[in-house]
Structures are given as C-alpha cells and as structure tokens.
Amino acid sequence: MTIVNFLIYFLIMVGIYALLAMSLNLQVGYAGLINFGQVVFFCIGAYTSSLLATKTGLPLLFCFLLAMIVSGFFGYVMSIPTKSLKSDYWAIATLAAAEVFRLVALNEGWLTGGPFGVMSIPQPLRFLFSMENYPLFYLFLVTLCVIIVFFALALITDSPFGRDLKAIREEEDLCLSLGKNTRKLKLEAMVVGGMVGGLAGALFAHYVTFISPENFWPIETFLLWAMIIVGGRGNHAGAILGAALIQIFNVSTRFIGEYVSLGSDSMASLRMVIIGFLIIIFVSYRPEGIIKEKKKVYDPRNIR
Amino acid sequence: MLKVKDLQKKFGNLRALDGVSIEVEADSVVGLIGPNGSGKSTLFNVVSGFYEKDGGEVYFKGERIDGLTPDAIAKKGLCRTFQIAKAPERLTVLENMLLAAEGQVAENPISALFARRRIARVERKNLEKAMDLLEILKLTELMNEYAGDLSGGQKKLLSLGRVFMRNPDMILLDEPTAGVNPTLTTQLIKVIRELQKKEHKSVLIIEHSMKVISSICDKVFVLNYGQVIAEGTPEEIQKNDKVLEAYLGGV
Numbered sequence: 011m012t013i014v015n016f017l018i019y020f021l022i023m024v025g026i027y028a029l030l031a032m033s034l035n036l037q038v039g040y041a042g043l044i045n046f047g048q049v050v051f052f053c054i055g056a057y058t059s060s061l062l063a064t065k066t067g068l069p070l071l072f073c074f075l076l077a078m079i080v081s082g083f084f085g086y087v088m089s090i091p092t093k094s095l096k097s098d099y100w101a102i103a104t105l106a107a108a109e110v111f112r113l114v115a116l117n118e119g120w121l122t123g124g125p126f127g128v129m130s131i132p133q134p135l136r137f138l139f140s141m142e143n144y145p146l147f148y149l150f151l152v153t154l155c156v157i158i159v160f161f162a163l164a165l166i167t168d169s170p171f172g173r174d175l176k177a178i179r180e181e182e183d184l185c186l187s188l189g190k191n192t193r194k195l196k197l198e199a200m201v202v203g204g205m206v207g208g209l210a211g212a213l214f215a216h217y218v219t220f221i222s223p224e225n226f227w228p229i230e231t232f233l234l235w236a237m238i239i240v241g242g243r244g245n246h247a248g249a250i251l252g253a254a255l256i257q258i259f260n261v262s263t264r265f266i267g268e269y270v271s272l273g274s275d276s277m278a279s280l281r282m283v284i285i286g287f288l289i290i291i292f293v294s295y296r297p298e299g300i301i302k303e304k305k306k307v308y309d310p311r312n313i314r
Numbered sequence: 315m316l317k318v319k320d321l322q323k324k325f326g327n328l329r330a331l332d333g334v335s336i337e338v339e340a341d342s343v344v345g346l347i348g349p350n351g352s353g354k355s356t357l358f359n360v361v362s363g364f365y366e367k368d369g370g371e372v373y374f375k376g377e378r379i380d381g382l383t384p385d386a387i388a389k390k391g392l393c394r395t396f397q398i399a400k401a402p403e404r405l406t407v408l409e410n411m412l413l414a415a416e417g418q419v420a421e422n423p424i425s426a427l428f429a430r431r432r433i434a435r436v437e438r439k440n441l442e443k444a445m446d447l448l449e450i451l452k453l454t455e456l457m458n459e460y461a462g463d464l465s466g467g468q469k470k471l472l473s474l475g476r477v478f479m480r481n482p483d484m485i486l487l488d489e490p491t492a493g494v495n496p497t498l499t500t501q502l503i504k505v506i507r508e509l510q511k512k513e514h515k516s517v518l519i520i521e522h523s524m525k526v527i528s529s530i531c532d533k534v535f536v537l538n539y540g541q542v543i544a545e546g547t548p549e550e551i552q553k554n555d556k557v558l559e560a561y562l563g564g565v
Contacts, residue, residue, distance in 0.1 A: 033525065077555065092436060128468050142342070161429060165426060165427050165430070166423045166426045166427060167426075169420050169425075169426035169433055170412070170418045170419065170420050170421050170426070170433065170437070171420055171421050171422055171423055171425075171426040172426065173405065173409055173412065173413055174421055176402060176404065176405055177402045177405060179402075180402035180403050180404065180405070181400045181401065181402045183364065183384075183396070183400060184396070184400040184401075185385075185413075186363075186364070186383070186384035186385045186388065187362065187364075187388055187393065187394050187396070188385075188388060188393070188413065188476065188480055189385050189389040189393070189480070190385055190412050190421070191386030192385065192387050194422075195422075198422055198423050199423075201423075202423050244404070264436075303404060303459070304461065305404075305406060306406060306409055307406070307458045308406075308408050308441065308457065308458060310445070310454075310457065313438075313441045313442060313445055
C-alpha cells in the first residue's frame with residue numbers, strides 16, 4: 011500500500027470515527043447521558059444498510075437513509091429505560107444492549123451471515139470511478155458527511171434545545187420544575203445521536219465492503235469515549251479532534267510495531283493499556299479535554 | 315387557586331405529612347412556617363410532584379394535579395424553587411434565565427434546525443425581559459458568569475429570577491431569602507409583592523424569618539410534626555400559644 015493510499019484510508023476512518031464521536035458527544039457532552047453502548051448504532055447502521063443493499067438491491071441512498079432511521083429508532087428504544095433507571099444503571103443497560111445486538115448478529119446466521127458477516131457490500135457510485143480513484147471519492151463523501159453533520163449538530167446545540175440538554179446534564183430536577191419534559195428531550199438527543207451513529211455505520215460498511223460481528227466489540231465504544239475525553243466534550247470540534255488524535259495514535263503504534271519486537275497481539279493489548287492511561291491522565295489533569303466547552307457570552311450592548 | 319386536602323406522606327415509620335389541608339386563594343401571598351422537620355419542604359415536594367403522596371388530594375385551579383409528573387404540574391402554571399438553590403453549573407446566569415423563559419420555540423432538534431428566524435426573535439424578546447429582571451435582582455454584572463461560580467445567596471436570587479421568567483400563575487418559594495443579605499431581602503420582598511400586585515400571582519412561601527412573613531403574607535399556616543397546628547394572619551399567629559410552644563417547646 012502506498013503512502014497516499016494509506017493516508018486516504020486513514021482519513022476516511024478518522025471521518026467515520028469523528029461522526030461516531032460527535033454522536034456520542036451529543037449524548038454525553040450535552041445531555042449528560044452516559045452511553046456505554048454507542049457501538050450499537052454503528053453496528054445497526056452497518057448491518058441495516060449492507061443487508062438492504064445485498065439482499066434487496068435497494069438504491070444505496072435509501073439504504074443509507076434507512077440505516078439512519080433504524081438506528082435512530084433504536085436510539086428511541088434505548089432512551090425508554092431513562093424513565094425508570096438512574097443514570098449509572100442506564101449506562102450498564104446501554105452496554106448490555108450493544109452486546110445483545112452483536113450477539114444477535116453473530117448467531118442469527120440466516121439474516122446476518124453469523125460469524126462470516128456480510129460480504130461484497132456494494133459501494134455507492136462505484137462504476138463512475140477507477141479502482142485507484144474510488145477511495146479518493148469515498149474520502150470526499152465521508153468528509154461531506156462530517157461537514158454536514160458538524161453544522162447540523164452545531165445548529166441543534168446552539169438553540170433552546172441545546173440549552174435544555176445542558177441543563178438536564180447538570181440539574182434535571184430544575185428542568186422538571188420549569189416544566190421541561192426531560193424524558194422527551196433525552197429521547198430526542200438519543201434519536202439524533204442514533205441517526206448520526208447509523209450514518210457512520212453505513213459509511214463504514216460500504217467502504218470496507220465486508221462486515222462481521224468482529225467489528226462491533228464493546229472496545230469500540232471505549233475508543234469513542236477516549237476520543238471525547240481527550241478531545242473535549244460539549245463542543246463538536248473536540249470530538250473531531252479526539253477522533254483524529256486517537257486514530258493517529260492507533261496507526262502510529264502500528265508502525266512502531268515494525269521496529270519493536272512485540273507480537274501483534276501484545277502490541278494491540280499495549281495500545282489499549284496506553285489509551286487507558288491517556289484517559290486517566292486526562293480525567294485527572296484536564297477533565298474538560300483539549301478543547302474546552304465554550305461559554306456563551308452575550309454582549310449587553312447588543313441586547314437593548 | 316391551590317387546595318390541598320388531607321395530604322399524607324410517610325418515610326418509613328415517619329409521618330412527614332399527617333393529613334395536611336391548606337388552601338391558597340387566588341391573588342394572595344400565603345406563608346408556611348414551622349420548626350425544622352415539620353414537613354414544609356415535603357409538602358412542597360408532594361404538591362410539585364417530586365414525591366409521590368401516600369394519600370389525600372391536591373387541586374390546582376380546580377383541577378386535580380396529584381399523581382402528575384413534576385413537569386406536567388409546572389406546565390399547568392404551578393412553579394417551585396428549591397430550598398438548596400439549584401443552578402446548572404456550566405450555564406451562565408443569562409442562559410439560566412433564558413432556560414426558564416415561557417413560550418420558547420425550538421425545544422426540539424427539528425425546529426432547532428429549521429426555525430432559526432423564530433428562535434432569534436423569541437430569544438431577543440426573552441433576553442430583554444431577562445436583563446430587566448437581572449437589574450432588579452442586582453445580577454446584571456454577573457450575567458456572563460457561570461451559575462456554578464455564584465455564591466449561595468446569588469443562586470437563590472437566580473432561582474427567583476428563573477421563576478419570574480417562567481411566569482407561572484402560582485409560585486411555591488422554598489426559603490427564598492435564606493442566605494441573602496438583609497438589604498437585598500427587603501428588596502426581594504418588595505419585588506415579590508409588586509409582582510403579586512401587578513400580575514395577581516399567588517404565592518406560597520416557606521420562610522423562617524417572621525419579619526419577611528409579616529411583611530408580605532396575607533395568611534400563614536403553621537406546620538408541626540406533619541400537621542397544621544394553626545392558621546391565620548401573621549399577627550394572630552404570633553400570639554398563638556400552640557405556635558409559640560412548637561417553636562420554643564422545651565424552653
């Protein structure tokens with residue numbers, strides 16, 4: 011693989027993870043919903059889109075849209091227990107929900123192909139490009155999605171809705187006392203988060219053209235957490251920065267592996283250990299992350 | 315306006331509310347006093363829907379509201395503050411005020427995306443109102459500070475500000491002047507009174523300071539051990555033997 015090809019692959023993965031991190035950040039950084047099952051949206055998006063494409067031959071645009079809708083619907087389902095579970099117990103439920111989906115994908119072979127996964131997933135507009143140029147087009151597609159999602163989320167969070175989410179994060183009882191239907195607000199945050207996560211899943215599936223339950227281990231969720239802890243929560247740029255940094259770290263350790271005589275298994279474990287340390291360091295010394303949540307400042311002269 | 319009938323609330327074997335009946339008429343300020351642990355805050359928590367009752371009925375504007383969720387009760391126009399003032403830490407003072415404003419648009423992602431013009435218009439109107447209120451509460455200087463950085467007293471003021479932004483028909487105030495300096499307390503009393511006179515709001519207020527009670531309340535209920543032991547005008551209450559005993563009991 012040439013350097014350029016590798017760079018394109020790397021940037022596409024950064025984009026996909028940036029989408030996932032932004033989606034997690036909306037839930038965690040804004041609404042304070044401790045979601046330990048974010049990978050489930052990635053999983054549902056990837057499977058929905060690739061199964062629709064391979065089994066029904068639906069146009070890929072619709073596969074992507076349906077992936078977002080199904081994944082957003084699952085965000086709704088996941089938000090239901092917030093009514094009766096305290097946030098820490100809900101966090102455990104999300105972790106379990108993600109595992110349930112991975113195991114369903116692993117065992118319901120008639121639908122998902124089981125451990126063999128879904129193969130030869132068609133790629134959008136593949137016929138327009140040569141083998142060499144296609145990744146570049148895909149990078150463009152992913153970048154476009156990241157830009158659109160970034161601005162859409164920025165609009166959503168810079169609104170009374172975003173303000174409500176932040177208030178729920180900090181004082182849910184206060185929101186209730188002001189007549190805010192906090193359940194509905196959390197639900198909406200989960201649905202939006204689910205849709206963005208589903209989009210990332212679909213983009214991933216149609217890029218790598220082969221997915222299996224192996225892609226959706228809970229560790230993916232924790233990588234996403236590392237991204238928003240390092241990059242910074244409560245702002246969308248932090249999520250993108252975190253995605254880029256963690257991916258750079260992942261890739262760079264791969265190259266180091268060529269010079270250090272560690273087996274690839276040990277190297278993969280070591281990588282997780284280092285990311286774990288990184289999380290501890292950030293939580294202890296810079297809990298707000300690299301990019302701090304921005305304070306909304308009003309100029310009194312502009313108000314009157 | 316608000317009618318509480320035979321309200322019961324138990325915590326284990328403790329009867330926090332033991333058949334409390336009170337009535338707050340429209341356009342009046344009613345005080346609620348009693349020693350610590352007499353059930354005042356519990357009454358607020360049950361009426362505002364934060365605690366489930368164990369018996370009894372609550373009517374607001376003639377409608378039964380017990381069993382509703384706190385946000386549904388607030389939407390009906392019955393708003394409360396908390397004894398320990400709550401303030402979302404990483405929202406500024408001004409954002410806190412805007413958060414509470416009535417009639418907001420775009421409190422959902424779809425309108426947040428597509429109703430930008432309307433948002434800007436409504437936010438502008440709310441900002442003006444918020445600035446006026448902050449002026450009264452002497453918080454103008456702090457408008458762009460995080461609410462988490464305010465002192466306890468300032469948080470109390472902010473919680474009053476939020477309630478005024480919300481503009482409900484009836485306000486439940488849980489010790490609004492605790493921790494607020496005397497000058498500002500006098501100011502606050504004036505604000506609450508003016509608001510009540512001008513907009514004909516009903517107010518039910520928990521307060522320990524007799525000075526505050528006698529200067530704004532038309533009527534006072536006294537709670538002790540989860541029961542109403544006396545009711546009447548502030549003057550009558552101050553002369554009531556049972557009340558004196560409850561407060562000074564054992565001395």
